[in-house]
Amino acid sequence: xxxxxxxxxxxxxxxxxxxxxxxxxxxxxxxxxxxxxxxxxxxxxxxxxxxxxxxxxxxxxxxxxxxxxxxxxxxxxxxxxxxxxxxxxxxxxxxxxxxxxxxxxxxxxxxxxxxxxxxxxxxxxxxxxxxxxxxxxxxxxxxxxxxxxxxx
Numbered sequence: 001x002x003x004x005x006x007x008x009x010x011x012x013x014x015x016x017x018x019x020x021x022x023x024x025x026x027x028x029x030x031x032x033x034x035x036x037x038x039x040x041x042x043x044x045x046x047x048x049x050x051x052x053x054x055x056x057x058x059x060x061x062x063x064x065x066x067x068x069x070x071x072x073x074x075x076x077x078x079x080x081x082x083x084x085x086x087x088x089x090x091x092x093x094x095x096x097x098x099x100x101x102x103x104x105x106x107x108x109x110x111x112x113x114x115x116x117x118x119x120x121x122x123x124x125x126x127x128x129x130x131x132x133x134x135x136x137x138x139x140x141x142x143x144x145x146x147x148x149x150x151x152x
Contacts, residue, residue, distance in 0.1 A: 012066060012069055012070075015066055016066055016067075016069075016070045019063060019066065031055075032052070035048075035051065035052045079098075079100060082096075083097045083098065095110075
């Protein structure tokens, strides 16, 4: 990575951390209070109003992009963590890795599958039925017998 990109990453991370802090909130509140208090001094002029409108518009414009960058980074990190959990879980469907790249209709199809599982689970009267250690062992033994890809 180039120095400019590394610098931008560090700056963006620091800015994100700062703008989400109590200090930033207090500073923003103080600026608004100072602006409001100076209203009578400037006779509530159009210039006085323009100062706060312009300042908040510019800050909002920049913060939108900063927030989007932070969300993109967080989303990617979460996806990678989930992919690792899926890959590490024996019996989990590897089709779920990189699921975010599927089309809307493919996601709808998978959603229907999990809705069906949830509906079937709701029919069980006893939570111990579907979440007991005995059932988990039986399920595991069944997978070992029927799936040649599992280690015995």
